[in-house]
Amino acid sequence: MPTRVHEFDWPDRAVIGTIGLPGSRTFYLQVRSGRRVVSIALEKQQSALLAEKIDEILDQLLTVEGNPFSVPTGTPPELVDNDQLDAVEEDFRAGTMSLGWDPTTAQVIIEAYPLAEDDADDVDQILDADQDDDSEMLLVKIPVGTARAFARRTREVVGAGRPACPLCGYPVDPDGHVCTLPED
Numbered sequence: 001m002p003t004r005v006h007e008f009d010w011p012d013r014a015v016i017g018t019i020g021l022p023g024s025r026t027f028y029l030q031v032r033s034g035r036r037v038v039s040i041a042l043e044k045q046q047s048a049l050l051a052e053k054i055d056e057i058l059d060q061l062l063t064v065e066g067n068p069f070s071v072p073t074g075t076p077p078e079l080v081d082n083d084q085l086d087a088v089e090e091d092f093r094a095g096t097m098s099l100g101w102d103p104t105t106a107q108v109i110i111e112a113y114p115l116a117e118d119d120a121d122d123v124d125q126i127l128d129a130d131q132d133d134d135s136e137m138l139l140v141k142i143p144v145g146t147a148r149a150f151a152r153r154t155r156e157v158v159g160a161g162r163p164a165c166p167l168c169g170y171p172v173d174p175d176g177h178v179c180t181l182p183e184d
Contacts, residue, residue, distance in 0.1 A: 004136040016154040017085035051154035079149035108147040112138040
């Protein structure tokens with residue numbers, strides 16, 4: 001079957017947000033254009049890495065003589081988005097993701113593909129499942145200012161989780177924490 005592509009070129013909104021309490025949050029990459037909204041679930045680590053790599057791309061582009069792509073060094077105030085996620089209906093859980101750059105439009109490109117589920121026991125079942133599976137992907141193209149704002153918000157959302165224990169570094173739950181320091 002053909003791949004169903006959720007494509008957003010210059011979306012109205014592209015953000016990482018969460019649902020749930022720290023320690024049991026679900027992370028979502030949500031993109032909106034007009035009334036069309038796509039939400040894909042991510043792992044916290046995927047979200048953090050996405051923000052890190054977007055900033056790396058933008059910082060590298062800043063070094064190009066004359067800054068021809070008008071890459072901002074910080075988040076433009078008018079692009080700060082601290083609003084909650086829109087209503088979430090999960091389209092898929094992200095597995096493989098890729099990040100790119102389109103110099104012709106000065107846009108950062110985010111691609112996300114569903115997490116592969118290998119529940120089949122043998123090759124025949126895998127082949128049958130692949131034939132019936134309607135694959136899909138998310139393709140988002142955002143300009144440099146929006147990308148900088150996206151990365152900043154993502155870092156803030158990732159950092160808003162449970163505080164780390166100052167002794168062992170593991171997260172401290174609201175109902176307590178048993179510190180497991182290594183013995184000398």
